[in-house]
Amino acid sequence: MAIESVVHKVGLLGGGVIGGGWAARFALNGIDVQIFDPDPQAQRKLDDVLANARRAVRKLVMPALPPEGTVTFVATPELAATGTDFVQESAPERLELKVELLRRASTAAGADVVIASSTSGLLPSRLQAEMNHPNRLVVGHPFNPVYLLPLVEVCGGSQTSEAALDRAGVIYESLGMRALRITKEIDGFVADRLLEALWREALWLVNDGVATVSEIDDAIRFGAGLRWSFMGTFLTYRIAGGESGMRHFMEQFGPALQWPWSKLTDVPELTDELVDRLVAQSDDQANGATIRELEALRDDCLIAVIQGLRTVGYGAGEVLDRYEQQLFDRTEIDSAAIDIAQPIRIYERSVPTEWVDYNGHMNDSRYLQLSSEAGDRFLRFIGMDGAYLASQRSFFTVESHVHYIAQCRAGDRLYVTVQLLAHDSKRLRFMTIMCRGDDDTVVASAEHMMLHIDTSIDRVSATDPVIIAKLDEIAVFHRALEPPKQTGHGLGPLP
């Protein structure tokens, strides 16, 4: 399937934070863009957004992106719309300004070219009022940053055709977005009503001196915000209702709606009809999934999100990081207690879900990851700490040989021993043996050759004598042991 066939050239009205984000999303999908924006700083601002977007989207997606589309500034809204097969308006939220821009663009765009507005909450029926062919006006309301967030609300006005709404949906989805059709036109649509409700409550909390902006943000990002990244409030509450689901939840928390738990005390009456509707829609949403299944899905998503944030070291990821450090400290290698007369049991961890591949077992590359993590611990044990790295010295691996011996499953506890095989001032060679904690089955081995590197010039250099002394101390014992049978093994000549 060819994404490029959906649209080839788009016109943008406005190139600010939102318009620039659109420009990036289109261009990075190989689509040419022409922009009208009267701001004298527009080009510079757009270049900044494009630079951010290029960096981010290339990091986000694994496959290669198509060749980037061109981005050209033009002098009028008419020129922006000319010769395009889609137009997106992202001007400031002033009705008369948007109406005029859309009118002008509609005189220049082909009659069947869909024209979308990024408005956060103005009604499409009013936006299309002055247009040629108003039936092709849709709201396509995105979220910042447009080049990363998938959501776009798609909503028509009284004159909008179904065909225009469908076409906008197809175009947005071809860009990697999630088009959410809003069937009833209201101020603020759906997403912004929810955001605005939370925002207004938050402003009251600051106004009343209850909490600071930072505390309010923390109250979201360490709690419900983590759930909201993959499940909305309704599905979350269905799960919270436990085995009896949504009806039970409404019975249990319905009374709280009457309590002053938000500034909005004008709440809908929980009539039987409304509760029935909530329950029926919630059943549809769950689509037969049991509470246990939904709990497992919720938990897997939370784990994935928090572990993802751990790689950035921010928010809940930072909390996890600190917690794991506490746990490591409890099981930290006590250097004095280590018996260096034997292969050193240096590391243990469990197999996370994402290490399992289509064969249902731990992917081959994860054995090397496990061995590499154990190797890092061994390096720390022999003295390669943060200060050593800061002095621009490190060990780089030059060869690894892995033998895969037994399969591992998600949740298996594994431990790793390290046996020093050889070292001199510049080289370090050791073998890791990976074992299952339950029964000490050997699941894999990996032999590594490392070089000591001066990282300021990326050249081989002499290891610090303190580390050499530690290695010498270990070698007295480890060289006296039988080398593991995998030592030195290669696959040998071709048959």
Next chain:
Amino acid sequence: MAIESVVHKVGLLGGGVIGGGWAARFALNGIDVQIFDPDPQAQRKLDDVLANARRAVRKLVMPALPPEGTVTFVATPELAATGTDFVQESAPERLELKVELLRRASTAAGADVVIASSTSGLLPSRLQAEMNHPNRLVVGHPFNPVYLLPLVEVCGGSQTSEAALDRAGVIYESLGMRALRITKEIDGFVADRLLEALWREALWLVNDGVATVSEIDDAIRFGAGLRWSFMGTFLTYRIAGGESGMRHFMEQFGPALQWPWSKLTDVPELTDELVDRLVAQSDDQANGATIRELEALRDDCLIAVIQGLRTVGYGAGEVLDRYEQQLFDRTEIDSAAIDIAQPIRIYERSVPTEWVDYNGHMNDSRYLQLSSEAGDRFLRFIGMDGAYLASQRSFFTVESHVHYIAQCRAGDRLYVTVQLLAHDSKRLRFMTIMCRGDDDTVVASAEHMMLHIDTSIDRVSATDPVIIAKLDEIAVFHRALEPPKQTGHGLGPLP
């Protein structure tokens, strides 16, 4: 540092969804738990929560957890509190019920034992009214699932001591949580006021027939919800304000507060004083970070969260998955067009941030991951598709040898070629060469030996003749090529 020193035994009042979550969080941290819950189903419900929590927490954290604490049911609130060094109440949200439970527990717990309530919004001053030593009552309001979500709001009543609040914070943080101190006691505290505001607005949307529960959830989880998993509304809006920050944002979107974009139209007046306070607090929160830095942080977190969700295949992760499939389809190997006379350029991808380690370059194990991903593509190319796997046949790797040749950085585009070295009915040996896309520098090689496996019995078996025929066809050319110089290499005998 020893986590176990913080608390050893806790008493829980209530073992439902929240109380059970607390039981899990304490027990998995090695702390013994005694629970009072009059529900005859309590034990079964708790076992379910514990099973969920064990699975989830073991997946979440990398280090080994301490030996699990015991969980014992007791007959009265007094018995639950006896001999503990912390008590947590999680009964239904009925003031008189909670007051009575807390009173009874307070008669049995030591005078300096902190007693916490999980209430979502009842005031601590009222909860502590009947207690012995009411100064040690705190609210410790967690979020479901308690065993995964870090947030706990900590709030005292009029009689609560600073020491009790501090102690609760220390205990919660030792469990891997994030304690947020709420300094001003109000109904709903901070988090639930925000949740409740959004929830009430959402109920109106269903009530008014604007959207279904599923559409409302989608409006969150594909958009703002992704941001809320790491940044709250205020920091997000500061970024949206662009270079001029929070003041600009308030100027631009302030008028919208007067518009009917939510049911709550009673909004705080944006006086100079309030705007100044918002701006000052937002400046504090940003702590000197520029908008560009905050944008990069936001984007990195979004990427991490969406990529995390991709591993679960849910929400925004599913959207990304589908989008990547579109991109892959554009660059998919056209089997007919492949020149098998040369090493087959089978795969390309960019280096994601999380592949980079403390040396600032791609971690050694990730080269094998790249090679393994390329190997999977090669297997698909020779005919190992989903149907083949479903017939319980697959290739398992038994040995890999990696040569690390050049360093790679985040964002580098890499491609991989595969050269078939040898095969027979049960074995498959090939070499991958990994190259940088910019300049064709070879960055690594990996030689793999695989065995064909009957996965129903995990034994070596014969490869399907169709695959053998494809391999024979490739081998005619690849065996005529010079084998890569790394072929067959091992580290050899010890010096």
